[in-house]
Amino acid sequence: MLNTYQFPEFEYVQSPEQIAGQVLRHPVVVVGAGPVGLTAALDFAARGLKVVVLDDSDTVSVGSRAVCYAKRPLEIWDRLGVADRMLDKGIGWKQGRVFFRDREVYNFDLLPEEGHKIPAFINLQQYYLEEYMVEAARSNPLIDLRWKHKVVSLHRHDDHAELAVETPDGIFRMEADWVVACDGANSDIRNMVGAEFKGQFFQDRFLIADIVMKANFPTERWFWFDPDFHRGQSALLHKQSDDVWRLDFQLGWDADPKLEKQPERIIPRVKAMIGEDVEFELEWASVYQFACRRIDDFRYGRVLFAGDAAHQVSPFGARGANTGVQDIDNLGWKLAAVIRGDAPDSLIDSYHAERAYAADDNILNSTRSTDFITPKNTASRRFRDAALALSEQFEFARPLVNSGRLSVPTPYAQSPLNTPDDAAWAGRMAPGTCAADAPVKVRGEEAWLLELLGDGFTLLSFGPVPETVSRGALTPKILVAGEDFEDSAGLVAERYDGTPGSVYLIRPDQHVAARWRQFDADKVAQAIARAMGETT
Amino acid sequence: MTLMLSPNLENPDAFYEALTDAQRDLSDEQANDMNARLVLILANQVGRLEDLREAIRLAAPAEA
16 A cells, blocks of 8 residues: 555653652643644643653554544644644635435535634544644643553542553553543543443444545545445545545445455445546555444543543544544643632533533434434435435425534533523524634734633623723633724624623633623623632 | 414315325335425425424324
8 A cells, every 4th residue: 555644653762750660640641642632732731731641652643534624623723833734734625515326416515604714624634633733742841742651550549540551661650630531432541440431333334445546536525325336325535635535435234344444345446436547546444333422421530531532423524533622622721720729620520511512412413414324224215315316406405415414513502611691692602602713903913813812711892891800810811802903804793792892701712601791890700700610 | 383283285185186196106115205205395394393393203103
């Protein structure tokens, strides 16, 4: 197989603590250096925490794996200063086509709303994404990345966890005030704490193949239901960087995973899809099956779970890595606040409340897509085919066609950290919702609203703020429209229903905590306390 | 509004005739496919999720 990518080999270094045989207590240990673990390291360090990251390999992800990265994770990476390279290297796309048998039944435009810094989606091989984050992590003095470090046992105590870690030099012990397990769907840490990981397992197999070709296919997402070249199954074609294309073939439950991974089996399938005459090389292939599952609790005392270690979804909709990164966005500021002593330990419980809610929403969406793509009986296949057949002629049937509902953030509609509205509001910025971006100007220069939000709380106000709300380390940054920035396109007021005097309290993870039609210092202070888990 | 269960068809006999006539020469397979399309077309006309759920519940076989 061909390689468009040179895998870096990260040097294993024996740690001074292992050499000295000394058991050290670390504030935060992250297990796993995939997209979620690396985001955790960068986010925690950005919030001033020292982080040790343990990973059992010594390179980035093999194979392109996760491919589509959505707007919200990119906004998080932008806050962490690593999004530019991803956006430069990634492939932007917004057009999708749906085929049924031998016909295109319709095409769609993701129609991203104008006036956002970050695009709706980019496609990028996971190894590039990890490489960029590893480089950023290595140049950060607060992050200690340790390769070929495998956690072999974990014991929980009330105020810390004890880890045994295996390296090429043997096993050593370390302690951590907090452990954040980002060790993937087959998480060892999850087994070590005895957590349950339950859900629905799908009896189907899929072949994913990355091929390199210079063909003139447009940069679009193509999805086939029951195509002539692969009858009875589905198929997907998607572009990545370096002329690498992702192909996905549904194989059915009876397929033999070993056999199907062999190039002599894959190549005829690819030719049937893209045409006999198109030249290509196979770069990577894998046969997988999937489940939609979630851990029973994201928190086991001082051990916290994020990403695939906490929830697993089908790949339709790009909800895996994208959701995992948002777990970290939610956890980072809470963990930092509790470690600094600015918030009670119970704030960490809201991590489970909010992210389990989001995981359930993702699992629901991904299960529905899977049921559409893989009908479970003749009756559901009949309805599936009816929706597809009608969609060619009638617009009404198109919303029924489900080849994956692409990842968008789940508003924390029922979060205990939200202060309920006491007035009527238009638009989508209800408490618990991720703050919308908008173009603004600062001293005549073009900028973006999300860039102006503080690392802590922010008061976004559409009128003068008469007094400051002093809350020590939690004192909100004050951002007044018309004073601190110019709402040059009017989109901030539009998206936030920002009538004169309206005020939003925005959390450190850029989610709306509370909003009022006029400023009231006491109400702001109460809402901050509530968002810090102090009152309910 | 809840699901309408009092008579609402403009001309019940004519509707029934149109439906059965359309399937007179169809195989079971073809008729089932047609019924699936028909359900989706009519569901769009109803629109409201609550009414559709109620209709699904009423149409489902009695619990075994």
